[in-house]
Amino acid sequence: MSAALPPYADALGIVLDHDEDGLPVLCVDFSKRIEGRPGYLHGGAMSGLMEMAAVAALRAELERRGERMKLKPVNVQVEFMRGGTEQRTYAMGTVTRAGRRVALLNAECWQDDRKKPIALAQMKVLLSPDE
Amino acid sequence: MEQPKSLYELPPEPGFDPARAASLMTRHGHGGWLGLAYHAHGPDWMELALPWREELVGVAETGVLASGPMISLMDNATSMAVWTLAKRFVPHATLDLRVDYMRAAVPGRTVIGHGECYKLTRSISFIRGIAHDGDPADPVAHVTGTFMATSGTYL
Numbered sequence: 278m279s280a281a282l283p284p285y286a287d288a289l290g291i292v293l294d295h296d297e298d299g300l301p302v303l304c305v306d307f308s309k310r311i312e313g314r315p316g317y318l319h320g321g322a323m324s325g326l327m328e329m330a331a332v333a334a335l336r337a338e339l340e341r342r343g344e345r346m347k348l349k350p351v352n353v354q355v356e357f358m359r360g361g362t363e364q365r366t367y368a369m370g371t372v373t374r375a376g377r378r379v380a381l382l383n384a385e386c387w388q389d390d391r392k393k394p395i396a397l398a399q400m401k402v403l404l405s406p407d408e
Numbered sequence: 409m410e411q412p413k414s415l416y417e418l419p420p421e422p423g424f425d426p427a428r429a430a431s432l433m434t435r436h437g438h439g440g441w442l443g444l445a446y447h448a449h450g451p452d453w454m455e456l457a458l459p460w461r462e463e464l465v466g467v468a469e470t471g472v473l474a475s476g477p478m479i480s481l482m483d484n485a486t487s488m489a490v491w492t493l494a495k496r497f498v499p500h501a502t503l504d505l506r507v508d509y510m511r512a513a514v515p516g517r518t519v520i521g522h523g524e525c526y527k528l529t530r531s532i533s534f535i536r537g538i539a540h541d542g543d544p545a546d547p548v549a550h551v552t553g554t555f556m557a558t559s560g561t562y563l
Binding site for chain 2: 311320324349352
């Protein structure tokens, strides 16, 4: 993955943790900046992390194909399954389907137990050639 | 707190004062970092403002806001709409949230999140809302979702 993360990610401390089979795994340490109700991660921050991971996965896929595309988000649906606590949070995105015009991305977010995701996101992105 | 100057300035119920609650909710944590601020409210709706700033940008080249701050804005605005309609604070958790992006918000403009609670049951609240950057008739996003009361009930 070569794409730098945007200002929003930098400001919250979202960084690339490692690559998993070519898919970037992002992480963020807990801080007051991402706290919702006291002691818990804000759902919007979780969503933001998953969006970053989903888009990073798409960029990685497009790079492998050698395509330069402009991305425009169409929609996102987030399911919150567990409260996020005061610890490091991870997210990884997958490209479920990327055609010529639209990409369907999934992302999941977890903390200490990879098998117990705290949230899922599904996102559609419109693709157009970047000239 | 300032004394209300007219009936219109009175909170809808003594149990939940949306403006005061917003100032509490936006002083700390993620809401505070985002710079969320109270904008307006009615019997079943609540508006919060999200001022644009560089740190919230999702695409450096265009200056367009990331989707995280928009989701946080709508999560908080709709959450407060629930308590406004319930006329009291009920601890709850967001179950799901869907955001449809009509267009990108114009860089530099404050985004207003208008959240509305259209149905309360004992355990679940149903919400919808829009986000706009100046003209409510030309929204940047539509939102729907649900919350679940985690202790006590809404009704």
